[in-house]
Structure formats: C-alpha cells, structure tokens
Amino acid sequence: MRKLIGALAFLLLVTSPALAQKKGGGGDSAQSKVKVYDFSGDTIEGDLIKPDGTDLNARDFAKHSSLIRIRTNFIPEIIKSAEDL
Numbered sequence: 001m002r003k004l005i006g007a008l009a010f011l012l013l014v015t016s017p018a019l020a021q022k023k024g025g026g027g028d029s030a031q032s033k034v035k036v037y038d039f040s041g042d043t044i045e046g047d048l049i050k051p052d053g054t055d056l057n058a059r060d061f062a063k064h065s066s067l068i069r070i071r072t073n074f075i076p077e078i079i080k081s082a083e084d085l
C-alpha cells in the first residue's frame with residue numbers, strides 16, 4: 001500500500017509540470033512572430049562631447065640620488081692588502 005501511494009505521489013509530482021504547458025507546441029503565438037521597429041522618422045540631435053584638449057601625462061618617476069657611493073679609500077686598501085701577501 002505504501003509503495004502504491006509513493007508511486008502515485010511521484011507520478012503526480014512528475015506530471016504536474018507537463019500539465020502546466022499550453023497546447024500547441026508550448027510556444028506562445030505572439031512570441032513567435034517577428035517584430036519590426038521602424039525608427040526612420042525619428043531625428044536624433046545632440047552634441048559630441050570631447051575633452052577640452054588638455055593632455056594628461058603619467059607621473060614621472062621620482063628623482064633620487066645614486067645608491068652607488070665611490071669609496072675614496074679604495075686604492076690605499078688595495079695597496080695595503082697587496083703588502084700583506
């Protein structure tokens with residue numbers, strides 16, 4: 001008895017969407033027609049908006065001093081290291 005009630009409930013749930021469809025292929029006849037819009041009588045007037053001619057440049061990189069420092073005591077250190085040999 002439970003299987004029969006379960007089978008009937010299942011069929012009711014499965015067939016309910018099929019019953020909701022309209023006859024005649026499921027498509028509405030108003031939606032299947034081709035609609036044509038004619039805008040030939042409309043005149044569109046307006047102005048073209050452009051920039052005022054100002055150029056915007058990208059920001060330049062910041063100017064920093066060089067990270068390379070020239071050592072003034074380099075030659076005396078080379079001579080000193082050569083004397084240790």
